Amino acid sequence: xxxxxxxxxxxxxxxxxxxxxxxxxxxxxxxxxxxxxxxxxxxxxxxxxxxxxxxxxxxxxxxxxxxxxxxxxxxxxx
Numbered sequence: 001x002x003x004x005x006x007x008x009x010x011x012x013x014x015x016x017x018x019x020x021x022x023x024x025x026x027x028x029x030x031x032x033x034x035x036x037x038x039x040x041x042x043x044x045x046x047x048x049x050x051x052x053x054x055x056x057x058x059x060x061x062x063x064x065x066x067x068x069x070x071x072x073x074x075x076x077x078x
C-alpha cells in the first residue's frame with residue numbers, strides 16, 4: 001500500500017473534499033475509484049467493513065472518512 005490511499009465513488013461530495021484537502025496540503029495519495037475498478041472494491045473489503053465513501057488509509061491504517069481526516073496532523077505525512 002501507498003502511505004495515503006483513498007477509495008472513492010462517483011458523485012461523492014466528501015470524496016471531492018478529501019481529494020481537494022490532500023492536494024491543497026501537498027500530500028501525495030493514490031485514489032481508487034471502486035466503481036471503475038471492481039478489484040479496488042474487493043481490496044477495500046479486505047481492509048474494512050465500512051460501506052461509506054471516501055475510505056481513507058494512512059500507512060495501512062483506516063482513518064475512515066473526510067471528517068476524521070480533518071483531525072489528522074498533516075505535518076507527518078509530507
